[in-house]
Amino acid sequence: MDLPGVERVTGRVAVVLTLAVAALSVLVGILGIVDPGASFGPFADVVPASASETAEFTGAITGFLMVGSALGLRRGLRAAWYSTMILLPVTAAQGVVQATPYSVPLVVLSVLAFPVLAVARGRFDRRISLSTSKLAAGIALVGVQAYGTVGTWALRDGFPAVETPLDAFYYTLVTASTVGYGDVTPATQEARLFSLSVLVLGTASFAIALGALLGPALEARFASALGRMTQSQLESLDGHVVVAGYGDLTEPILEELRAAGRELVVLTDDDEAASRLRERDVNVLVADPSDEASLERVNVDRARAVVAATNDDGQDALDILTVRETHPDVRVVAAATERENEAKLRRAGADTVISPAVIGARFIARSAFGDRKAEREAEDVGLDAALDEDA
Structure with a gap:
């Protein structure tokens, strides 16, 4: 087989393997949460229970990130190749730390996928192209979360339930997304005014993000109805x-x-x-x-x-x-x-x-x-x- 044909086949195998790792990462994370008592592997006795539990929760998140990387690989994006090469060692490490029988296939598949991605590097050479609206949505989301987290932590005296930076991030996220569980509330006038600013900016940033995401989806539906390729x-x-x-x-x-x-x-x-x-x-x-x-x-x-x-x-x-x-x-x-x-x-x-x-x-x-x-x-x-x- 000629070299371009080899690269094409290897690229498709890389996409399939990445999707498989993503599915396993999500599945293993969920099974670890459902069956937290399982213990397996050479590191089962040395891995702290807190680390194993954290790996179980973050494993599902990593799996969803891998799905995004796989979709990017399918489009031939170089950025997706880089993200996958970073995430594969992470999924393998999470599988080891989870120390469950379910995580063995995840570790094996992550290790096997890494050299395949390395060989198929030349197949993924397309640069990512982001529209102005997508860039604005990303900057707005990250900016609001950073603003809210830093501000809440700086004003933690006005938020009795905020004791760590993670608490500050949690409060910013639930406030900006208008979920508002009520477990963290501002106790001073200054904290209340700051919370209002996070709420306004957060809802605006989420609206921009939804527009950037739903816009292409609506375009695809219209294009399909009109018989055009998106x-x-x-x-x-x-x-x-x-x-x-x-x-x-x-x-x-x-x-x-x-x-x-x-x-x-x-x-x-x-x-x-x-x-x-x-x-x-x-x-x-x-x-x-x-x-x-x-x-x-x-x-x-x-x-x-x-x-x-x-x-x-x-x-x-x-x-x-x-x-x-x-x-x-x-x-x-x-x-x-x-x-x-x-x-x-x-x-x-x-x-x-x-x-x-x-x-x-x-x-x-x-x-x-x-x-x-x-x-x-x-x-x-x-x-x-x-x-x-x-x-």
Whole structure:
């Protein structure tokens, strides 16, 4: 198998392992809380009970963080790779400290996942892109929690129940989220005024955060209703086939690819064709296939191949040139409408050029003389050989 194929498979294994570790971390944490009396492993006698209980509670939290990292890995984010490499030793250590029979698979899987992530590092090279609203939401949440925690601790004389910085953080969180259990209350005028400021700023920061999170979700619902691909769907494309342009010659190619179960996305600036394709649940991005930005949006660098097969050899050549200039390692397969254009498409950068008219003529001529083998080959011919890296 070629190196890009190895990296792609290793990357998928890394995502699966990360999700498995996340699920085990949450499950083991919950089981440890339900069955706190369990004790197992070489460190069971030396680990303090308080440390084991803490690891059980924090294990579930770490598991949820791992889920976020796994989703980031699926999008190829380098930041998610770093966070996973940090969290895997944490989950392994928590499993050891929990000292329960349930934690053994967690420790083993965490240890196994670490080298797989290390080998697949090159697969996760996408930079994280945060919108202004998401950055504002994150800064607001962190800022309010820091403001409330520091302020509550500084004014702890006005909060009789606040004895540690953790108590101050707890009070800030329940106040900012409007939960307000009532177990910590301000006892002085100054503390009450400060609590009001935490309440106002906290509710505002949570509102900003909800807007930043729910906005993309609503966008996804609207995009689904309108038959459009969302940004997250585009970013998750991997090992797919990019079909550059759409024409009469493209239709049987789409049928062949879908019958083979290959993930694909059509890149066309024809709104009418895009609408018809969406009705058949074909992934479409309405954009110019010869535009570099359009190719970036459909993750052409992660594509298995690019297929340029419309009825316009000139446009196909332009699309091929754009792909080859920006992504020289991506395999490009082209179909030549005119036989004399085969050499031109190869010079444009196509790895494989197929002339349907010439191939069809040869099969017809052989079949006319009773060549049954030619008839069977004509029925079975497809794109698999053209898309194969070793073809």
